[in-house]
Amino acid sequence: MIVPQLFWVSEPAMQLFPLAGVLSSTALGQSSGVDCPYIVQGTVFMLIKKAADIASSEITPKSLYLNRRTFLAGTALAGAAALAGVGLRNLLSPATAVEAKAAINGLQKSSFSTSEKVTPYKDVTNYNNYYEFSTDKYEPAGLAKDFKTTPWKVTIDGLVSEKQVLDVDAILKMAAPEERIYRHRCVEGWSIVVPWVGFSLSELIKRAQPLGKAKFVEFTTLYDPKQMPGQRVPVLEWPYVEGLRLDEAMHPLALLCFGMYRETLPNQDGAPLRIVVPWKYGFKSAKAIVRIRFTDSQPVNTWNKSAPNEYGFYSNVNPNVDHPRWSQGKERRLGEFTKRPTLMFNGYDQVASLYSGMDLKKNF
Numbered sequence: 001m002i003v004p005q006l007f008w009v010s011e012p013a014m015q016l017f018p019l020a021g022v023l024s025s026t027a028l029g030q031s032s033g034v035d036c037p038y039i040v041q042g043t044v045f046m047l048i049k050k051a052a053d054i055a056s057s058e059i060t061p062k063s064l065y066l067n068r069r070t071f072l073a074g075t076a077l078a079g080a081a082a083l084a085g086v087g088l089r090n091l092l093s094p095a096t097a098v099e100a101k102a103a104i105n106g107l108q109k110s111s112f113s114t115s116e117k118v119t120p121y122k123d124v125t126n127y128n129n130y131y132e133f134s135t136d137k138y139e140p141a142g143l144a145k146d147f148k149t150t151p152w153k154v155t156i157d158g159l160v161s162e163k164q165v166l167d168v169d170a171i172l173k174m175a176a177p178e179e180r181i182y183r184h185r186c187v188e189g190w191s192i193v194v195p196w197v198g199f200s201l202s203e204l205i206k207r208a209q210p211l212g213k214a215k216f217v218e219f220t221t222l223y224d225p226k227q228m229p230g231q232r233v234p235v236l237e238w239p240y241v242e243g244l245r246l247d248e249a250m251h252p253l254a255l256l257c258f259g260m261y262r263e264t265l266p267n268q269d270g271a272p273l274r275i276v277v278p279w280k281y282g283f284k285s286a287k288a289i290v291r292i293r294f295t296d297s298q299p300v301n302t303w304n305k306s307a308p309n310e311y312g313f314y315s316n317v318n319p320n321v322d323h324p325r326w327s328q329g330k331e332r333r334l335g336e337f338t339k340r341p342t343l344m345f346n347g348y349d350q351v352a353s354l355y356s357g358m359d360l361k362k363n364f
């Protein structure tokens with residue numbers, strides 16, 4: 001039996017609850033989703049607060065911005081851990097859910113890496129959007145602890161010369177692993193800087209040998225409600241699907257990712273295989289990929305399906321195109337108090353030519 005839950009949805013969380021917005025503005029006859037008293041969505045009840053009622057502590061958790069000293073201490077701890085050769089996870093409080101991961105050796109440096117300050121490991125691995133596990137950002141770390149990532153097969157099919165079903169280990173061996181320190185910007189208005197590990201997605205695409213008529217690539221992620229409790233609730237249509245235009249996917253910045261902080265990916269961050277598309281909002285970076293399909297028509301991505309007027313196919317980070325209910329002009333880096341301006345393409349200007357001649361307001 002699914003027990004009804006009662007929880008607040010703050011303004012940024014509403015961005016990840018487009019269905020709530022749709023229901024609030026249609027079923028309840030209101031123009032905006034943020035001020036309705038409550039919504040009945042199947043067995044899930046959500047209370048939506050007015051923007052003015054929302055303490056900023058609900059948007060960015062207290063621990064992430066009120067107590068900067070803790071963060072500075074955390075950074076010092078990381079430094080001390082590095083010096084002592086001890087993994088940071090060993091020094092964290094028992095309440096912080098982290099898992100032992102395997103080190104990835106032989107990492108190549110990348111000229112795509114930013115020199116900006118890397119966000120602490122404990123924040124990146126304990127503040128996650130992973131709806132297959134939970135809509136609460138603090139829960140995936142714990143709920144995904146026993147998630148099984150071996151064996152893991154990935155099907156490569158659609159418009160390719162030959163369908164392949166590959167073990168993830170075979171994919172990992174396709175190219176030398178690189179460390180890519182990228183900015184990651186969520187549509188909710190927060191951002192992080194992460195030292196991902198992987199190699200260009202183009203390495204896999206070349207080996208997949210897409211046919212000439214393939215114009216898009218679709219990523220389907222795991223559907224396994226037994227292991228993924230969030231999939232037992234219809235907050236999204238499962239499995240989670242994302243997609244890219246083939247030339248976007250071939251851009252060297254698009255990363256096929258299997259690690260972070262020089263170790264294999266923690267489950268809550270998308271183990272064993274995800275993509276990272278740093279010039280797009282975070283929801284384009286699908287986790288736990290099991291199928292890569294080449295097509296001649298534009299894939300319908302999950303968030304676009306839930307609320308087409310709010311989440312486009314392209315979803316390039318764009319400070320000039322606001323979400324229907326929220327500005328995208330600024331963002332809060334986790335661990336920082338003040339907001340910083342959001343940059344076009346998240347600062348990755350080298351992708352601009354992919355969109356020349358396109359109206360990015362229409363193709364949001």
Ligand code: MTE
Nearest residue numbers: 128129130131186240269282283285286287
């Ligand atoms: N992939 C799957 N399969 N399920 C998800 O819920 N959330 C997306 C993206 N990929 C999501 C997903 C969103 S909204 C964001 S911001 C990023 O993952 C978050 O990645 P992180 O938790 O590693 O920071």
